Amino acid sequence: MAMEERGKGSERWSGAITNLTEMASNLESLQKLLLKKAVFVEEETFAKASLSSEQARTIKVLEQRVETLERELDAAITAAARARSEKRQAEAAQKAAELHAQEITRELENTTKVFELHMEELRAKQDEISKRDEEIKVLQAIIQTLGGKVSHSATG
Numbered sequence: 001m002a003m004e005e006r007g008k009g010s011e012r013w014s015g016a017i018t019n020l021t022e023m024a025s026n027l028e029s030l031q032k033l034l035l036k037k038a039v040f041v042e043e044e045t046f047a048k049a050s051l052s053s054e055q056a057r058t059i060k061v062l063e064q065r066v067e068t069l070e071r072e073l074d075a076a077i078t079a080a081a082r083a084r085s086e087k088r089q090a091e092a093a094q095k096a097a098e099l100h101a102q103e104i105t106r107e108l109e110n111t112t113k114v115f116e117l118h119m120e121e122l123r124a125k126q127d128e129i130s131k132r133d134e135e136i137k138v139l140q141a142i143i144q145t146l147g148g149k150v151s152h153s154a155t156g
Contacts, residue, residue: 008072012068015064019061
């Protein structure tokens with residue numbers, strides 16, 4: 001923003017210097033013309049001519065100011081359009097990011113549900129394995145008990 005302001009300030013100074021240069025040149029030309037063709041006129045005619053000349057200079061200055069303001073307005077309109085475009089792009093990017101976040105959240109929730117189901121299945125399998133281990137231990141105890149009786153009856 002500061003660079004734009006410097007650019008505008010530089011442009012204004014450049015315009016002012018150009019105006020001063022033109023004025024100096026015009027004054028020189030006018031002075032030379034007056035020296036070559038000095039004519040004595042009535043004071044009223046001279047006053048009217050001076051007034052017309054002053055009005056012409058004022059009109060020229062005002063026209064230049066209007067042109068400068070028109071350029072500044074065009075630049076401001078362009079900057080506003082660019083800002084609106086950037087805002088729309090940012091809003092679209094934000095919306096896309098929000099949708100992506102929602103999608104990832106849904107995936108995470110689904111993965112969590114699947115994980116919970118698998119954990120339930122694993123716990124059920126572990127419970128089943130523990131029951132089977134208990135049954136195996138009972139059967140082993142029965143076998144040992146029966147095996148001990150069988151060896152006692154064979155020796156007796």
